[in-house]
Amino acid sequence: MDGSIMPTRPLLEIEDLTVRFVTREATVHAVNGVSLQVKAGEVLCILGESGSGKSVTLRALMRLLPAGRTRIDGRISLDGRDVLSMDRKGLQAMRGGLVSMIFQEPMTALDPVYTVGEQIVETVRQHRGGSKAEARARALELFELVKIPSPERRLDAYPHELSGGLRQRAMIAMALSCGPRLLLADEPTTALDATVQIQVLILLRRLQTEMGMGTIFVTHDLGVASEIADRIAVMYAGRIVEEGPVADILANPKHPYTQGLMASTVHGQDRGTDIAAIPGSPPDLRRLPSGCSFRPRCSVSLAACRDTVPQPVFPAANRMVRCLRAAAELGEVA
Amino acid sequence: MQTQTFPDDDLDPRDRGGQAQPLLIVEGLRKFFRVKTQDGKAAAVKAVDDISFTVFKGETLGVVGESGCGKSTLARLLMHLIQPDNGTLIFDGEAVDSPDGITIDTLRRQVQMVFQDSYSSLNPRMPVRDSVAFGPLVHGKKQAEARAVAKDMLMKVGLNPELFGPRYPHELSGGQKQRVNIARALAISPRMVILDEAVSALDKSVEAQVLNLLRQLKRSFNLTYLFISHDLNVVQYISDRVLVMYLGRVVELGPVEEIFSRPKHPYTRALLGSRSSMDPARRLEEPPITGDPPSPIDPPSGCRFRTRCRYVETVCEAVMPELGAWRDRESHVTACHMQDPGSGHSLADVVGRA
Numbered sequence: 001m002d003g004s005i006m007p008t009r010p011l012l013e014i015e016d017l018t019v020r021f022v023t024r025e026a027t028v029h030a031v032n033g034v035s036l037q038v039k040a041g042e043v044l045c046i047l048g049e050s051g052s053g054k055s056v057t058l059r060a061l062m063r064l065l066p067a068g069r070t071r072i073d074g075r076i077s078l079d080g081r082d083v084l085s086m087d088r089k090g091l092q093a094m095r096g097g098l099v100s101m102i103f104q105e106p107m108t109a110l111d112p113v114y115t116v117g118e119q120i121v122e123t124v125r126q127h128r129g130g131s132k133a134e135a136r137a138r139a140l141e142l143f144e145l146v147k148i149p150s151p152e153r154r155l156d157a158y159p160h161e162l163s164g165g166l167r168q169r170a171m172i173a174m175a176l177s178c179g180p181r182l183l184l185a186d187e188p189t190t191a192l193d194a195t196v197q198i199q200v201l202i203l204l205r206r207l208q209t210e211m212g213m214g215t216i217f218v219t220h221d222l223g224v225a226s227e228i229a230d231r232i233a234v235m236y237a238g239r240i241v242e243e244g245p246v247a248d249i250l251a252n253p254k255h256p257y258t259q260g261l262m263a264s265t266v267h268g269q270d271r272g273t274d275i276a277a278i279p280g281s282p283p284d285l286r287r288l289p290s291g292c293s294f295r296p297r298c299s300v301s302l303a304a305c306r307d308t309v310p311q312p313v314f315p316a317a318n319r320m321v322r323c324l325r326a327a328a329e330l331g332e333v334a
Numbered sequence: 335m336q337t338q339t340f341p342d343d344d345l346d347p348r349d350r351g352g353q354a355q356p357l358l359i360v361e362g363l364r365k366f367f368r369v370k371t372q373d374g375k376a377a378a379v380k381a382v383d384d385i386s387f388t389v390f391k392g393e394t395l396g397v398v399g400e401s402g403c404g405k406s407t408l409a410r411l412l413m414h415l416i417q418p419d420n421g422t423l424i425f426d427g428e429a430v431d432s433p434d435g436i437t438i439d440t441l442r443r444q445v446q447m448v449f450q451d452s453y454s455s456l457n458p459r460m461p462v463r464d465s466v467a468f469g470p471l472v473h474g475k476k477q478a479e480a481r482a483v484a485k486d487m488l489m490k491v492g493l494n495p496e497l498f499g500p501r502y503p504h505e506l507s508g509g510q511k512q513r514v515n516i517a518r519a520l521a522i523s524p525r526m527v528i529l530d531e532a533v534s535a536l537d538k539s540v541e542a543q544v545l546n547l548l549r550q551l552k553r554s555f556n557l558t559y560l561f562i563s564h565d566l567n568v569v570q571y572i573s574d575r576v577l578v579m580y581l582g583r584v585v586e587l588g589p590v591e592e593i594f595s596r597p598k599h600p601y602t603r604a605l606l607g608s609r610s611s612m613d614p615a616r617r618l619e620e621p622p623i624t625g626d627p628p629s630p631i632d633p634p635s636g637c638r639f640r641t642r643c644r645y646v647e648t649v650c651e652a653v654m655p656e657l658g659a660w661r662d663r664e665s666h667v668t669a670c671h672m673q674d675p676g677s678g679h680s681l682a683d684v685v686g687r688a
Contacts, residue, residue, distance in 0.1 A: 221538075223610030226614050264538055266545065266568050271570075
């Protein structure tokens with residue numbers, strides 16, 4: 001992507017992924033040509049608002065989308081395996097084994113009628129076999145790893161008996177139980193209180209480093225991204241519009257949408273002056289505007305933005321942006 | 335009529351107690367919910383426990399706290415949507431729900447509320463202009479007048495009444511629905527609006543638009559806001575004064591600059607310390623406090639925060655700290671034994687004088 005020579009193949013390569021939801025009334029263009037790579041041990045944050053396609057990208061990668069109504073095109077290669085052509089057995093081995101996912105709402109992601117311990121034991125035995133006692137010992141080890149106080153007792157708790165923070169830790173323990181190479185985290189701290197959110201973020205960052213997992217972390221929160229990301233990919237209307245190292249993106253955003261997001265983030269904003277909000281709202285994914293999807297809200301759009309979908313340009317090492325104005329500034333042919 | 339604006343210096347004709355009279359005085363407000371624990375024992379959720387504060391005319395009072403701290407219960411108590419167990423409300427000098435004061439209906443005509451979930455707070459079977467017109471209609475306006483108010487209000491919140499008025503809630507985006515809710519709240523010309531996490535469900539770019547709108551409406555309608563949020567950045571931006579809640583109690587109250595630059599309570603400091611610096615070079619390495627807030631069912635004795643506080647001493651368990659002079663507009667008060675030189679906390683002298 002950035003042309004540099006990679007010593008090893010990336011853990012995950014997604015090429016030109018498109019996801020459409022087809023119903024009788026309309027076709028929803030949820031993901032429109034996403035390409036990204038994640039190396040082992042790297043945290044990529046996908047930053048975007050609701051409807052930007054960030055969660056759909058993760059679900060496509062896990063093949064969790066309803067087969068009958070979804071059209072997926074492109075290529076997803078995980079650890080050398082082609083995810084989109086996997087059969088049921090291959091998927092079962094991949095999910096939870098090679099890749100795990102943690103969700104925003106642990107209450108709905110965990111099964112309410114089994115204790116959290118039972119759920120981890122089941123996962124461990126599914127992927128690694130072994131006796132119940134061995135699996136339970138592993139579960140206890142994991143609860144200690146994610147710093148759940150009195151872990152022995154908590155293993156026998158039902159999800160509703162745990163606080164929000166502990167439930168999220170239990171879900172992380174379950175996700176890590178089989179040593180995944182890739183962790184997918186879909187807004188895992190969004191539903192948590194501020195003082196708990198930072199605890200879980202710090203925990204995830206530490207575990208990710210220790211275990212050397214590649215991680216895709218989906219969030220709408222710039223603050224969260226700045227705490228955990230190595231790289232950020234900004235999504236808008238199903239496309240990655242900007243990508244680069246976290247510090248570079250935060251210090252010097254190139255895409256007008258990223259710039260707008262940062263300007264409209266209420267952080268140390270001068271009281272008594274209006275916030276520089278992005279006007280309008282995200283486009284309807286059933287009827288995407290022609291050309292650049294951000295054009296209707298963009299204050300610096302060019303005439304050409306109406307007809308041309310911007311192609312990636314590379315303003316600096318490891319930086320990518322899809323914007324005709326940025327391309328023009330680089331002197332590239334739009 | 336409904337839409338007259340009030341330049342800064344003019345007196346609002348609805349004003350009864352004068353500029354110095356706080357718009358709302360809340361004293362000793364309490365609400366416990368009776369519940370049964372898993373083993374069948376009776377217990378109480380101490381959702382709001384002896385809360386006192388004032389809201390001054392024309393200000394925005396921000397209320398922050400984590401889930402379960404009682405901030406939404408507080409909002410509902412102020413509207414009398416739930417009955418308090420105890421406590422008094424004084425609205426512009428007149429006691430609420432008292433023989434020589436004003437009735438709850440009169441209060442509700444002057445205080446309106448906007449909720450977090452913009453969809454479930456609108457009637458799905460009613461075009462939004464009818465939802466906005468409903469309030470004025472109920473409060474005695476004629477059909478045509480109410481419609482005119484609705485049209486005007488939709489315009490004021492930035493929605494074209496011709497285009498959006500006939501639509502149903504499901505045909506609007508989250509930001510547009512929240513604008514309708516704001517229009518509905520303002521349609522009966524309230525003096526105070528309670529915003530309960532009103533921007534929390536919105537995307538960041540839309541949140542900024544709605545915050546700008548709220549600030550602008552506050553000026554043109556001479557409003558007073560009670561702004562409830564878990565988002566400290568938003569509260570810092572919009573509030574004049576801030577009230578910090580923890581497990582049903584007020585732990586700190588004061589002007590916004592004071593709270594954010596010189597927080598006194600260990601909980602407030604932890605809340606502020608949990609915010610991201612937005613700088614990847616200065617990431618937080620240690621969480622300011624560990625654990626989750628305890629359950630509000632049978633909360634800790636004494637200081638509610640003592641189970642998570644690093645400065646905890648025996649006095650914190652035995653004695654519940656008091657907030658102090660909460661009536662003054664300028665005072666920055668906190669319920670913490672360390673700030674009270676006579677409390678017996680070993681750090682009280684050091685911290686209290688500093």
